[in-house]
Amino acid sequence: QVQLVESGGGSVQAGGSLRLSCAGSGYTDSEYCMAWFRQVPGQEREGVAGIDIDGTTYYGDSAKGRFTISKDNAKNTLDLQMNFLKPEDTAMFYCAARITEGPPGRGTVNYCPDAPLAAIDEYNYWGQGTQVTVSS
Numbered sequence: 001q002v003q004l005v006e007s008g009g010g011s012v013q014a015g016g017s018l019r020l021s022c023a024g025s026g027y028t029d030s031e032y033c034m035a036w037f038r039q040v041p042g043q044e045r046e047g048v049a050g051i052d053i054d055g056t057t058y059y060g061d062s063a064k065g066r067f068t069i070s071k072d073n074a075k076n077t078l079d080l081q082m083n084f085l086k087p088e089d090t091a092m093f094y095c096a097a098r099i100t101e102g103p104p105g106r107g108t109v110n111y112c113p114d115a116p117l118a119a120i121d122e123y124n125y126w127g128q129g130t131q132v133t134v135s136s
Helices: none
Strands: 003-007 010-013 018-025 031-039 046-051 057-059 067-072 077-082 091-098 130-135
Touching: 003 091, 018 031, 018 091, 018 130, 031 067, 031 077, 046 067, 046 077, 057 067
Parallel strands: 010 130
Antiparallel strands: 003 018, 018 077, 031 046, 031 091, 046 057, 067 077, 091 130
């Protein structure tokens, strides 16, 4: 069973930095697209950043120039370095993965979907979220 567990959230003042991490387990041999999303209560979930199996990265407008997504395939971790944080970045942050299951013992290749930060329904595994709070 695939599990994603986020960590690294917390409270920080505007202009500060946080580094989120997502640890994955329960899958081997597959290559897959992963992404970070965030959600404020009462609002839709928003794509923040994504990374494809070939290392191509995608950023939402709010993240460009401030956030950096990275993935360590050996450790099965996905990180999001967030700099110059703003109060409007306050949200619950979730990591997500797009993984399809293949025949037993064989991995699968899962590229990011078109418009990877908008195609939320294409991600079939999600973490429980980590809260980020930025004060002014």
